[in-house]
Amino acid sequence: MPGQGVTIGVDLGGTKLVAxxxxxxxxxxPPQRWPARVTHYAEALDAISELVAGLRQxxxxxxxxxxxxxxxxxxxxxxxxxxVRQATNLAxxxxxxxxxxxSERLGLPVVIxxxxxxxxxxxxxxxxxxxxxxxxxxxVGTGIGGGIVxxxxxxxxxxxLAGEFGHLQxxxxxxxxxCGARGCLELxxxxxxxxxxxxxxxxxxxxxxxPLLARAGGELERIDGxxxxxxxxxxxxxxxxxxxxxxQWVGRGLAQVAxxxxxxxxxxxxxxxxxxxxxxxxxxxxxxxxxxxIRAVRPVPPVRHAALGNAAGLVGAATLAxxxxxxxxxxxxxxxxxx
Amino acid sequence: MPGQGVTIGVDLGGTKLVAxxxxxxxxxxPPQRWPARVTHYAEALDAISELVAGLRQxxxxxxxxxxxxxxxxxxxxxxxxxxVRQATNLAxxxxxxxxxxxSERLGLPVVIxxxxxxxxxxxxxxxxxxxxxxxxxxxVGTGIGGGIVxxxxxxxxxxxLAGEFGHLQxxxxxxxxxCGARGCLELxxxxxxxxxxxxxxxxxxxxxxxPLLARAGGELERIDGxxxxxxxxxxxxxxxxxxxxxxQWVGRGLAQVAxxxxxxxxxxxxxxxxxxxxxxxxxxxxxxxxxxxIRAVRPVPPVRHAALGNAAGLVGAATLAxxxxxxxxxxxxxxxxxx
Numbered sequence: 001m002p003g004q005g006v007t008i009g010v011d012l013g014g015t016k017l018v019a020x021x022x023x024x025x026x027x028x029x030p031p032q033r034w035p036a037r038v039t040h041y042a043e044a045l046d047a048i049s050e051l052v053a054g055l056r057q058x059x060x061x062x063x064x065x066x067x068x069x070x071x072x073x074x075x076x077x078x079x080x081x082x083x084v085r086q087a088t089n090l091a092x093x094x095x096x097x098x099x100x101x102x103s104e105r106l107g108l109p110v111v112i113x114x115x116x117x118x119x120x121x122x123x124x125x126x127x128x129x130x131x132x133x134x135x136x137x138x139x140v141g142t143g144i145g146g147g148i149v150x151x152x153x154x155x156x157x158x159x160x161l162a163g164e165f166g167h168l169q170x171x172x173x174x175x176x177x178x179c180g181a182r183g184c185l186e187l188x189x190x191x192x193x194x195x196x197x198x199x200x201x202x203x204x205x206x207x208x209x210x211p212l213l214a215r216a217g218g219e220l221e222r223i224d225g226x227x228x229x230x231x232x233x234x235x236x237x238x239x240x241x242x243x244x245x246x247x248q249w250v251g252r253g254l255a256q257v258a259x260x261x262x263x264x265x266x267x268x269x270x271x272x273x274x275x276x277x278x279x280x281x282x283x284x285x286x287x288x289x290x291x292x293x294i295r296a297v298r299p300v301p302p303v304r305h306a307a308l309g310n311a312a313g314l315v316g317a318a319t320l321a322x323x324x325x326x327x328x329x330x331x332x333x334x335x336x337x338x339x
Numbered sequence: 340m341p342g343q344g345v346t347i348g349v350d351l352g353g354t355k356l357v358a359x360x361x362x363x364x365x366x367x368x369p370p371q372r373w374p375a376r377v378t379h380y381a382e383a384l385d386a387i388s389e390l391v392a393g394l395r396q397x398x399x400x401x402x403x404x405x406x407x408x409x410x411x412x413x414x415x416x417x418x419x420x421x422x423v424r425q426a427t428n429l430a431x432x433x434x435x436x437x438x439x440x441x442s443e444r445l446g447l448p449v450v451i452x453x454x455x456x457x458x459x460x461x462x463x464x465x466x467x468x469x470x471x472x473x474x475x476x477x478x479v480g481t482g483i484g485g486g487i488v489x490x491x492x493x494x495x496x497x498x499x500l501a502g503e504f505g506h507l508q509x510x511x512x513x514x515x516x517x518c519g520a521r522g523c524l525e526l527x528x529x530x531x532x533x534x535x536x537x538x539x540x541x542x543x544x545x546x547x548x549x550p551l552l553a554r555a556g557g558e559l560e561r562i563d564g565x566x567x568x569x570x571x572x573x574x575x576x577x578x579x580x581x582x583x584x585x586x587q588w589v590g591r592g593l594a595q596v597a598x599x600x601x602x603x604x605x606x607x608x609x610x611x612x613x614x615x616x617x618x619x620x621x622x623x624x625x626x627x628x629x630x631x632x633i634r635a636v637r638p639v640p641p642v643r644h645a646a647l648g649n650a651a652g653l654v655g656a657a658t659l660a661x662x663x664x665x666x667x668x669x670x671x672x673x674x675x676x677x678x
Contacts, residue, residue: 076636079472086636133418134497148599155489157601158473159637167598167632172511180634259506260487260599262496293506295519297415297425298498 003065008055009318010048010071011310013115014089014142017044019051020311021059021066022318026126028311029058039091049105068109068324070317071102072118079160081112088178111321114156115139115313116163119269119306120147121154122316128307129265136263137306138165138250139270140280144186148261154320166190168253189249191225191272198228198242208238229275243276244283251287251303258301259293269306281305342404347394348657349387349410350649352454353428353481356383358390359650360398360405361657365465367650368397378430388444407448407663409656410441411457418499420451427517450660452493454478454652455502458608458645459486460493461655467646468604475602476645477504477589478609479619483525487600493659505529507592528588530564530611537567537581547577568614582615583622590626590642597640598632608645620644 009028010019017038020028032054034047048071056066075087082100087093103110113121120129120137129135129149139145144166148155155162166186167179174183187193199220202209215231216222232239254266266288273280285303292300308315348367349358356377359367371393373386387410395405414426421439426432442449452460459468459476468474468488478484483505487494494501505525506518513522526532538559541548554570555561571578593605605627612619624642631639647654 076633132497134494134501146599150489150494151492153490155473155600158471158603158640159601161633161637162473162599162601164598164601164633168595169598169630169632177632179632181630181632184632256507256595257599259503259508260485260501260596261494262498262501262503264497291508291520293508293516293518293520293523294415294500294503298500301497 003060003063005067005322006059006064007318007321008052008066008069009314009316009321010051010069011115011314011317012038012044012048012071012073014074014087017047017051018314019048019055020314020318021055021064022315023064024322026122026315026319028315028318029055031311031314039089041090041092041096044090045101045105048102052106066108068111068321069102069106070111070113070118070314070319070321071098072113072115072313072317073098074115077112077114077160079156079158081156081160084112109321109324111317111324113317113320114145114147116145117147117154117156118314118316118320119145119308119312120149120163120267120316121320122308122312122314123267123269123306124149125319126308126315127312128267128304132263132265134261134263135265135267136254136257136261137267137269138254140190140246140250140268140273141271142191144190144250144253145270146257150261165253165257168256170249170253185249185253189246189253194228194242194246194272195224197245198239199223201238201242206238208236211236212238225272226275229272232276232279240279243279246272247280247283248287250280251284252291254284254303255288255291255293258288262298263301265301266303267306268303269308269312271310273305274309277305342399342402344406344661345398345403346657346660347391347405347408348653348655348660349390349408350454350653350656351377351383351387351410351412353413353426356386356390357653358387358394359653359657360394360403361654362403363661365461365654365658367654367657368394370650370653378428380429380431380435383429384440384444387441391445405447407450407660408441408445409450409452409457409653409658409660410437411452411454411652411656412437413454416451416453416499418495418497420495420499423451448660448663450656450663452656452659453484453486455484456486456493456495457653457655457659458484458647458651459488459502459606459655460659461647461651461653462606462608462645463488464658465647465654466651467606467643471602471604473600473602474604474606475593475596475600476606476608477593479529479585479589479607479612480610481530483529483589483592484609485596489600504592504596507595509588509592524588524592528585528592533567533581533585533611534563536584537578538562540577540581545577547575550575551577564611565614568611571615571618579618582618585611586619586622587626589619590623591630593623593642594627594630594632597627601637602640604640605642606645607642608647608651610649612644613648616644
């Protein structure tokens, strides 16, 4: 006798692999983290299979039946969400039929989604953006990702790469980006940029760099995102300035997105935001309002911290998978929710 | 006995009012232009009523039955497309229940749409962007408008103002815009900007300003968009440079839109583009490609001149109206095609 249908959500980031069972209300079980770093393709298939096997067994014990698996991947996917085109931090992932390979391994329908797209879907279905007519979300971590939900559809673009807000040009003839363009937002607003900013400040004989340098034991290389965030939460002016600067850039980029899409709500999430909270979201909100266009006519939408924290991606992927689990043709089902 | 169902499309611009009968294949009858300039609200209701009465009679003579009217308006509309919030070139249009007022006057279902949104819908349904998964269009005239169609839906945004590409910020701390922001695209790329550019060049003792000034009879104030375009078509270097500069700005703005939406096709239309053709579209296409982000992974979409010329808006509005004409609840029907 089949149990209650649930799905498994998997978050395959550049540096971590986490999975959980997600119920119909979008509630994840305590996430299981894979103990090693996974980079190679075959390793990932093995690791996800093991995590899923453990979670299926756990679910069975609770009378639940896992009907599908959704994977939120830090990767550029094809428009049909069948293949990974490229994943910067995952070696050898170029042009892999990830959906079919994983589905065959698991014997279950599989849905894959870009991590930021999965996150905005999680927030739309079960988080801070429910029922929003036009929801936009930026995820701020090592880089900046983005996702868009309009009219209940996840917007994925003509070639599957919509919502790459980290690559909006915010500085004309600015820094060169790995993407081939110049002046991209994530060069100025991301975990990487934050660390660069703070190390540069600490290297100068600045009035207020003392605490930062002391916390790093005098070694510039030990200044990282968590250290800056911890110091900022303790009230350190330099660390707060670094986070505020980052937040302002995010707000400026999101104002451009708002001119294009006129969102009813804007969310900011991702690892760095979840750690720093209003130290990033506050300055982002202020700069977003200062840069808003057509302000005589258009109301400025709310700019909020996302609600699901680091579970947003796996909840979103699991929720996308729950649709696939109910249909016989998985490809068809995806077109219902993703464009 | 009812005739074949057709709709009337109306283009209510800042300086002109034009209407035509549009058949089920999106073909407009020869457009009827209202002989006077219309600015006041009551004037517009009268003028549209007269144009529509004439066109209904003509349609009846051909055995066609007008079932609804669609208006493409150079105006900011409410999200539900019931009211005009503001129309820069139409005096006293603030917060008017235009859809209901016009429907009552005509005794027909009425659909109203922003002019650039109507234009992209025309191109999507009957023009250069048919079947596109993600279609983006900029209309370049006195200012710059924009429209978006994704998955067969016209994207109108949370408050009804999506696609205002003319207000993308392209210059940090740039010129002040009437919209309240700074450095907006349409300050650098529009008919208004073109004339400013050309007049400034002609005022300088530039090597190649002679023909432009001569054509204007030596008077800077007589340099206008049509004059510049005509001269450029004749091969004048300064006039061509002015149009190319404008095109480059349009391409740069559209590259930002592409980073957000990843369109499968980009169209450029509007009065200025229709007159200047590849003198604007060529430089726009080149700059769009030069500014494209994530270029290692994402294919650069085609950037093309729109196909329907100045009929795009009324064809799009008439096509939106044809859906309303078939349903009993007009508001419901709109939600089918517009988000």
